[in-house]
Amino acid sequence: MIGRGESLAVAPSIALPRSPRVSRFTLVRVLWRSFFFQAATNYQRMQNVGFAYSMIPALTELYRGEDLKRAMARHLLFFNSHPYMADALLGATVRLEEDVAAGKLPPERVTAFKAAMMGPMAAIGDSFFYASLKPFAAALAVAGIVSDVLWAPIVFLVLYNMFHLGLRCYGLAAGYNMGERVFEKLYQIDLVQFSDRSHYMAAICIGVSGALMVDHAAHLPGAFGSGLELILLLALTLICFQCLKRRITMPWLLYGFSVLSIVLIGVLNTFFPLIE
Amino acid sequence: MNPFYRIDNRLVHGQIIATWMPHLRYQRILIASDDVPENALQMTMFRMAIPQAVAFDAQPIKAAARTLSTRVFGNERVLVLLQNVEDAVRLFNAGNPFANLNIGNVHHSPERRRFTNAVYLGEGELEQLRVLIERGVRVEIQSLPTETPIDLKQTLASEPR
Amino acid sequence: MLESVSPLARDLIAVTAIGGTLALDRRAAFQLMVSQPLVVIPILGLFLGNLPTALWLGALVQLLWMSSLLVGASVPPNETLSSLVIGGAALLFGRHVGPIDLPVMALCILLGAPVSLLGRLIDIQVDRENLALAHRADLAAAAGTPGVISRLPLIGLFRTFVAEAGLVAAGTSIAFFVVRAVHPALPPPLIRALDVIALYLVPALGLAVAMTTVRRRRALALAGIAFVVVVSGLRYLEVQ
Numbered sequence: 001m002i003g004r005g006e007s008l009a010v011a012p013s014i015a016l017p018r019s020p021r022v023s024r025f026t027l028v029r030v031l032w033r034s035f036f037f038q039a040a041t042n043y044q045r046m047q048n049v050g051f052a053y054s055m056i057p058a059l060t061e062l063y064r065g066e067d068l069k070r071a072m073a074r075h076l077l078f079f080n081s082h083p084y085m086a087d088a089l090l091g092a093t094v095r096l097e098e099d100v101a102a103g104k105l106p107p108e109r110v111t112a113f114k115a116a117m118m119g120p121m122a123a124i125g126d127s128f129f130y131a132s133l134k135p136f137a138a139a140l141a142v143a144g145i146v147s148d149v150l151w152a153p154i155v156f157l158v159l160y161n162m163f164h165l166g167l168r169c170y171g172l173a174a175g176y177n178m179g180e181r182v183f184e185k186l187y188q189i190d191l192v193q194f195s196d197r198s199h200y201m202a203a204i205c206i207g208v209s210g211a212l213m214v215d216h217a218a219h220l221p222g223a224f225g226s227g228l229e230l231i232l233l234l235a236l237t238l239i240c241f242q243c244l245k246r247r248i249t250m251p252w253l254l255y256g257f258s259v260l261s262i263v264l265i266g267v268l269n270t271f272f273p274l275i276e
Numbered sequence: 277m278n279p280f281y282r283i284d285n286r287l288v289h290g291q292i293i294a295t296w297m298p299h300l301r302y303q304r305i306l307i308a309s310d311d312v313p314e315n316a317l318q319m320t321m322f323r324m325a326i327p328q329a330v331a332f333d334a335q336p337i338k339a340a341a342r343t344l345s346t347r348v349f350g351n352e353r354v355l356v357l358l359q360n361v362e363d364a365v366r367l368f369n370a371g372n373p374f375a376n377l378n379i380g381n382v383h384h385s386p387e388r389r390r391f392t393n394a395v396y397l398g399e400g401e402l403e404q405l406r407v408l409i410e411r412g413v414r415v416e417i418q419s420l421p422t423e424t425p426i427d428l429k430q431t432l433a434s435e436p437r
Numbered sequence: 438m439l440e441s442v443s444p445l446a447r448d449l450i451a452v453t454a455i456g457g458t459l460a461l462d463r464r465a466a467f468q469l470m471v472s473q474p475l476v477v478i479p480i481l482g483l484f485l486g487n488l489p490t491a492l493w494l495g496a497l498v499q500l501l502w503m504s505s506l507l508v509g510a511s512v513p514p515n516e517t518l519s520s521l522v523i524g525g526a527a528l529l530f531g532r533h534v535g536p537i538d539l540p541v542m543a544l545c546i547l548l549g550a551p552v553s554l555l556g557r558l559i560d561i562q563v564d565r566e567n568l569a570l571a572h573r574a575d576l577a578a579a580a581g582t583p584g585v586i587s588r589l590p591l592i593g594l595f596r597t598f599v600a601e602a603g604l605v606a607a608g609t610s611i612a613f614f615v616v617r618a619v620h621p622a623l624p625p626p627l628i629r630a631l632d633v634i635a636l637y638l639v640p641a642l643g644l645a646v647a648m649t650t651v652r653r654r655r656a657l658a659l660a661g662i663a664f665v666v667v668v669s670g671l672r673y674l675e676v677q
Contacts, residue, residue, distance in 0.1 A: 039465045039590035039597075040574075042567035043393055044384040046510060049567075049574045053590050056583045065581065072578035072586065076571070078383055080510065082290060083468055113317070119286035120321035126290025126508045127325075131298075134470065135650040138499055141475055142647075145496040150488065153476045153495070160470050180317065187324050196327065196653070203656035206647045207663030209500075213640045215671050220636070229637075230668065236641030237648075244649050247422070250501060250642065251550055257638050258547060262630040269626040290508040298652045381510060393561065394510035419511050 019102040022058045022094060029057040030090055031172050037083045046080035051114075054086075058094045062101040071097065074111055081118040082125025087168045089117055091175020092182045099179075113180055124191055132195035132202075133163055139205035146212040210237065279306070279344065279354035283364055284380040287312070287357050288322045291380065291420060297330070299421040302355045304331040308340035308367050309359050337363060341370035361401040368408060377408065379417045379428070392426065394419045406432065445533050451484055452529070452609050456521035457602025463517045464507060464560070465597045472517040474498035478524035485528040490537050498523055498546070500643025502553070504650050512564070515556025521605045523549030526612035534617050540631035541616060546639055548612040552604065559600045567593055 033054040040049035052075040059071045081089065096113060099105040137160045144152030174185040210233065217229040224232070240253055280300060284292070287307055296302070305326060312318055313334045326332045335343060344356065344367075356374075358364045364377060381394045388396035395417050397405070405415055409429050418425035442450075459480065463472035470476065475495045482491020502516035527545040531537040570589045577585035623631070651657055 035467050036465075036590040036594070038468075040567050040570045040593035041464070041564055042571045043510070043561075043564040044568055045571055049571055049586070049589050049593075052574060052578070052586055056587055060583050068583070069578055069581045072581075072583060073575070076574050076578055080286065116315060116318040117321060119289035120318070120325040122286070122289040122509065123293040123325035126506070127293040130290070130506050130508065131294035131650070131652075134473075135503055135647065138473065138475055138503060139647060142496045142499055145475075145492045150492065152492070153479050156473070156475055157470060164469070183317070183321055183324060187320075192325070192327055199652045200656045200659055202647075203651045203653075203660040204663045206644060206651070207660035208667050209496075209647075210640075210644050210660075211664045211667030211671065213644075214668060217636045217640075232637050233641050234664075236637055237644045240642045240645035241648050244645055249422070250504075250646055251554075253642055253645075254501070254547070254550055254639075257642070258543075258630075258634050261633050261638060262627060265630040265633065266626050269629075286509070291511070294506060294508055393512060393564075419509065423511070 019098040019104065020062060021098060022061050026057045026061055027091070027094065027172060027176060030054055030094060031087065031169065033057065034083075034087050034090055034168065034172070037086050045076070045078045047083075047086070048076050048079045051079045051086070051090075052076045054090055055093065055097075058097060062097055067101075070107070071100075074107055077111060077114075079114060079118060081122045082129070084129060084164055084167055085121040085125040085171065088171030088175040088182050088186065089114065089121060091172040091177075092117075092179050093175075095176050095179040117183075124186070128191040128195050129164065132198045133160060136198040136202040136205070139202045139209065143205040143209045143212070146209050146216065210234075278349065279356045279374070280378065281356045281358065281364070281367075281374050281376060282378040282380050283358045283361060283382060285359060285383050286381060287359060288325055292355070292357070293325060293327075295420050295422070296355070297327075300355070301353055302330060303352045304333075304349070304354045305357065306332075306340060306343070306354060307334035307357045308337050308344075309334060309363060310336045312359075337366050338370050341367050341372040344374075345372045361397070361404055365404045365408065368411075368413070373411070375413060377413050377415045378425075379415065380419050391417055391428075391431070392419065402432070445529070448485060448529055448532060449525075449606065449610060449613075452481060452521065452525040453602050453606040455481065455484060456518075456525065456605040456609075457598050460515075460517045460521065460601045460605070461594060461598060463515070465594050474502060474516060474520035474524075477517060477520050481521070481524045481528055485532050487528055487531050487537065490531065491524060491528060494524055494527060494542060494545075495520070497542075497639050497643055500647050501546075501550075501639065503643070503647040512557055512560050514553035515560055515601075516553055518556035518559075518601060518604055518608070519549050519551075519553035522552045522608035522612055525605065525609035526616060529609070529613045530616055530620075534620070539635040540623060540628050541620060543631040543635040543639070544616045544619065545612060546635070548615060549608065552608045555604060555608070556601070559604060563593075563597055563600055566596060 037047055037050035037054060041047055042049070052072055055075050059068060063071050093110060093114060096105060096110045100107050100110060137156045140159070141152040141156035144155060175182040178185055214230050214233050217223060217233065223229060243253055244250070288305065313336060319334060323332055358367065360382070368374060379395050382396055384396045388398040390396050405428060409415055415428040416425040417428060456477065459472050459477050462469055478495035478498060479488060479491045482488045498520050502519070505513050505516050507513060523545045526549065527537050527541055530541050570593060574586050574589055577583070648657060648660065651660065
């Protein structure tokens with residue numbers, strides 16, 4: 001059997017060797033290191049260095065000599081997933097490596113497990129955190145700022161990181177306890193379902209922010225008055241939205257409409273000189 | 277472009293769920309691969325990552341070719357995912373001559389050369405893709421819907437051979 | 438030592454140091470989202486003594502880049518570096534030149550927005566440089582020296598910091614000096630145009646970008662309803 005840990009004592013009376021277990025402190029070190037998961041991201045094997053880096057506390061506890069070299073090498077293969085979801089995978093991988101070290105599993109099983117999980121895990125993480133929770137929490141905080149709530153950014157950070165840090169810690173523990181069956185736990189949380197709902201809440205926050213921005217503009221000195229702010233902001237928003245849907249990107253719209261408004265106001269002023 | 281055919285090494289992942297799905301509003305995802313339907317773990321993970329409202333199925337290449345060439349999807353928007361160039365060519369030759377092929381992610385390996393940050397193709401794969409292009413397939417390299425697609429036909433034509 | 442440096446240079450160094458550190462959060466480390474525009478600009482505001490303006494500016498810039506997604510192998514424009522330049526230049530102006538009025542905000546946003554594209558180029562370059570780290574990791578694995586692999590992310594962090602902080606320093610100083618030179622010479626029609634840009638165009642464009650992140654059509658209707666309810670509610674209160 002390849003990859004049996006030499007340093008770990010196995011009770012001689014037990015016929016089947018019990019898997020060596022890493023210490024709790026080692027798992028905490030893996031968790032800490034996972035925060036630097038993307039610090040050495042490279043364009044060929046993406047997060048491979050980050051994965052190996054995070055696994056090292058566990059690997060050095062389980063393996064010595066040639067086994068350690070092989071273990072490090074197999075965690076330097078291509079890896080790309082979502083950094084938060086990586087903790088569930090790291091936990092499960094540590095558990096699998098314990099079994100590999102005991103000779104119960106072939107090392108290829110670990111590699112195949114990582115390769116099968118990274119895509120779907122990234123899908124869940126990206127759609128929940130980046131495409132749903134972040135826009136919702138940000139929209140909420142923007143609505144807070146435009147209604148003069150000074151600590152709105154703190155609300156954003158707390159709301160977001162409650163889920164983020166929670167999932168990282170829980171994922172690592174669940175992954176370690178369940179091994180390959182970690183997905184069952186994640187299934188119960190059903191992040192995908194939550195993603196859907198957060199879009200409705202984000203939409204409300206965006207609507208409220210828009211209304212408060214109109215109100216803000218209408219109360220500044222030199223406002224157009226008579227509801228023109230409302231019409232102008234609403235019309236511009238809808239035009240920009242349609243343009244964005246037609247794949248005209250934000251910077252183009254920003255500069256295009258800026259030039260347009262400068263020219264428009266300049267031309268209008270030469271014919272109807274109102275601004276002195 | 278329905279069904280939409282895409283080559284992606286990681287099959288279902290963040291780019292698919294968080295960007296392509298909202299962009300093209302897919303109602304069905306079909307993975308054409310000989311390995312995936314047999315991998316229970318991967319199947320569970322994929323089903324979990326794809327929203328419940330979207331139908332999901334994985335079939336071996338020959339079965340997928342039969343499904344795609346005989347079944348009428350009507351207005352249902354279908355995304356067909358393929359793991360690599362070889363599988364795409366096999367699907368094409370198995371009686372499902374599609375007209376468009378998107379290349380989303382093909383990982384780096386020593387024999388492949390770089391086309392974009394996410395797409396690397398080897399000479400063998402390029403040869404297979406040239407055959408597809410000659411038979412009228414529009415092959416485009418594009419990872420995200422927000423990126424400008426690169427027409428592989430033009431890229432290859434501009435290269436000295 | 439710092440006392441011999443002019444207050445302006447000292448503030449610029451502060452923007453660079455704080456900004457470069459916060460920018461690491463975006464992709465290289467932690468991802469606690471302190472690198473979001475909504476957070477970085479107010480943090481700069483706390484240090485440079487103008488939190489209310491920084492909050493407002495942070496909200497606007499956040500909306501503009503709301504749809505920016507770090508998914509898979511794609512490298513999107515770097516909204517953090519743009520925010521730092523926009524916020525840094527505006528707040529430096531507020532501290533050393535005059536009040537941050539609407540034209541200053543508009544100019545800073547127009548000058549700072551392209552930095553996100555330069556930032557994208559830097560991110561791509563860092564990914565390439567890091568290839569050497571992957572090779573060093575392979576060698577360390579073959580030699581059986583885990584300690585070497587444990588140092589590699591630090592090198593990656595340092596590289597990212599130097600590259601991004603450099604861009605922040607250069608971008609912020611250029612934007613600041615341009616705004617300082619241009620602002621007093623602005624003709625009145627241009628001032629009015631910049632007012633319109635800061636007060637209507639940027640918020641409208643930001644709201645539109647934010648709307649594109651909403652995945653459900655029915656949810657968009659909800660945004661419309663919320664808008665109408667709040668607008669009429671505020672009108673009603675005013676009449677009272």
